[in-house]
Amino acid sequence: xxxxxxxxxxxxxxxxxxxxxxxxxxxxxxxxxxxxxxxxxxxxxxxxxxxxxxxxxxxxxxxxxxxxxxxxxxxxxxxxxxxxxxxxxxxxxxxxxxxxxxxxxxxxxxxxxxxxxxxxxxxxxxxxxxxxxxxxxxxxxxxxxxxxxxxxxxxxxxxxxxxxxxxxxxxxxxxxxxxxxxxxxxxxxxxxxxxxxxxxxxxxxxxxxxxxxxxxxxxxxxxxxxxxxxxxxxxxxxxxxxxxxxxxxxxxxxxxxxxxxxxxxxxxxxxxxxxxxxxxxxxxxxxxxxxxxxxxxxxxxxxxxxxxxxxxxxxxxxxxxxxxxxxxxxxxxxxxxxxxxxxxxxxxxxxxxxxxxxxxxxxxxxxxxxxxxxxxxxxxxxxx
Numbered sequence: 001x002x003x004x005x006x007x008x009x010x011x012x013x014x015x016x017x018x019x020x021x022x023x024x025x026x027x028x029x030x031x032x033x034x035x036x037x038x039x040x041x042x043x044x045x046x047x048x049x050x051x052x053x054x055x056x057x058x059x060x061x062x063x064x065x066x067x068x069x070x071x072x073x074x075x076x077x078x079x080x081x082x083x084x085x086x087x088x089x090x091x092x093x094x095x096x097x098x099x100x101x102x103x104x105x106x107x108x109x110x111x112x113x114x115x116x117x118x119x120x121x122x123x124x125x126x127x128x129x130x131x132x133x134x135x136x137x138x139x140x141x142x143x144x145x146x147x148x149x150x151x152x153x154x155x156x157x158x159x160x161x162x163x164x165x166x167x168x169x170x171x172x173x174x175x176x177x178x179x180x181x182x183x184x185x186x187x188x189x190x191x192x193x194x195x196x197x198x199x200x201x202x203x204x205x206x207x208x209x210x211x212x213x214x215x216x217x218x219x220x221x222x223x224x225x226x227x228x229x230x231x232x233x234x235x236x237x238x239x240x241x242x243x244x245x246x247x248x249x250x251x252x253x254x255x256x257x258x259x260x261x262x263x264x265x266x267x268x269x270x271x272x273x274x275x276x277x278x279x280x281x282x283x284x285x286x287x288x289x290x291x292x293x294x295x296x297x298x299x300x301x302x303x304x305x306x307x308x309x310x311x312x313x314x315x316x317x318x319x320x321x322x323x324x325x326x327x328x329x330x331x332x333x334x335x336x337x338x339x340x341x342x343x344x345x346x347x348x349x350x351x352x353x354x355x356x357x358x359x360x361x362x363x364x365x366x367x368x369x370x371x372x373x374x375x376x377x378x379x380x381x382x383x384x
Contacts, residue, residue, distance in 0.1 A: 005059065006031075006044035012376030015042045018368055019352075023047045027365075028207050029057035030354030033271035034373045037347050038279045038287035041376065043272050049204035049355070060190065062202045062268045063355045064252055066334030069193060069267030071278060073160050074113055074301070074322020075292070076167050076178050082285075082297030085170055088113070088321070092162070095169040096136075102143040111148045112155075112162040113321040114305030118144025119162065120153035120312050121244035126251050129157065130260040132174070136165045146311075152319055153311035156218065156335075157247070160264025163322075176261045186290045189276045191269030194261040203268065204355040205253045206336055214250035216357070218335050249357070252335075265335070274340050274351035281323075281330070282342045282349045302330055302344070329370075339366025346377050 002023040008016050012034055019032045029047030033040055049055045080086035086095075088110045093100035099107070104118075111117040119142055128134045139161055145153070155162070164175035171178050176193035184191050195203070208216040251257060257266060279287040285298040306319045318325040323342070324332050331341035338353040350373045352366050 002046055004044045004046040005057075006042075007040075008034075008044055009041040009376065011379035012042045012373065014372035014375040015350075015369060016044045018372040019044060020046065022354075022365055022368075026210070027354060027356040028053065029061070029204060030063075030352065030356065031057065031061070031271040032350075032352045032369055033275040034351075034376070035275040035279045035282070035349045036377075036380065038276075038283050040272065040275070042373070045270070051205070051207045057204065058202070060202055060270070061204050062190070062192075062195070062199060062270060063204045063338065063353050064206060064257070064265075064334075064336075065267050065269060065274065065338040065353050066252070066265045066336055067156065067332060068274060068334040068338045068340050068351075068353075069262075070159060070264050071323060071332055071340055072179055072183070072191065072193060072267055073163050073167075073175055073263040075183060075277070075281070076175055077109070077113060077163050078297060078301055078321065079182060079293050080167065080170055081300070082293035086166065088300075092117075092166060095166050096140065098137070098140040099165075101141055104140075104144055104148070107144065107148040109166060110305060110321060112159060112166070114319040115152045115155050115159065115310065115312075116149050116306050116319070117155065117162060118146045118148050118151075118153075119158050120145065120155045122157045123242060123244060126245060126247065127256070129262055130256045132161075132261060135161050139165075151311055152306040152308065152317065154313045155264070156312070157262070157264050160262055160266075164261065164263040174261055175263045183277060183280075183292060184273075186292075187276055187280075187287065189269070189273040191267060191273040191277060193263050193267050195258040195268045197259075199268070200255075200258070203258070206249050207356050208249045209357045209359050212249075212357075214248060214253065216249045217246040218248075269353065271351040271353045274338075274353060275349045278331070278340050278342055278349045278351070279347075282344050282347050284344075298344075333366050337363050337365050339369075341366070341370050343377075348373065348377060 031045035034042035284295040285293040323330040333339040336357040
């Protein structure tokens, strides 16, 4: 069995065992953390940080967690809502007037958090996602693909710009700066939205699935599920909707991606930092003596905004405010396998990050680790 570094409570042995099995099966590297009551009961890492398997994964190795970043950006909005600076029921255009263009006057802030705003696809060039003013201007000019709030379609890339620009308009700070100042900094969490060069040496670049190369694309997450008509700003006689832009592994591995603020898919951290931040959501809004939001503000995130078949994911889903709802468990996963799941009743968070992609249809790693954590939880509840 692969040797792991770190520590864990004996009650949660099933988690490192399951993680080691993933590495034995061929995964390059990763880390997993389980926090209960805001403190780690599992914090382990192993494997390698590079595809050549020459550089061991370290305690402070960082990885792009892709859409797990959405939970961090959502938390920024929830904090502002809890402070009374953001009204989730207000039109987005209250804070971002230009956004009212092309029939978006009725898009509410809560729609952007619940993937129901009608702007699920990115039609611009890849390079434009690195240019915040250009990216947000493009979305402000785009027409919704459905009546806001009437349907859901996973906003894989666009959600971060929509929510992030509202954060910026209210605070005068980019979402990465707000997150650093108000959330990661006070908690001492090693997670960043937008990564500076000083941290590049710690990054484990994404490794495509076996038999794939760096031209492997995000597939359905980029909008390959059913497309809608009409397209952006289209009239009844418009040409067919163009295909959304496909993002490749080489894009996510680029320096430009790391430097940019991409609040839906450009967060860098490790399992420890993901679990620490989201422990605030597991523990009623505060963790380690730092209160990020009230219990009511935390509970607001779990309120169902949509239930049904998601037009982009092509499967039934229940959306809260920035989080997927799975019974009494909440969270989300990222392209490539990184996952965070929050169990508020048990005040538990399970976080798994990896640079090793698998084909999505065969990837159950996050769920397997969550199930292993439940074994430890049962031990805690029965007194060991």
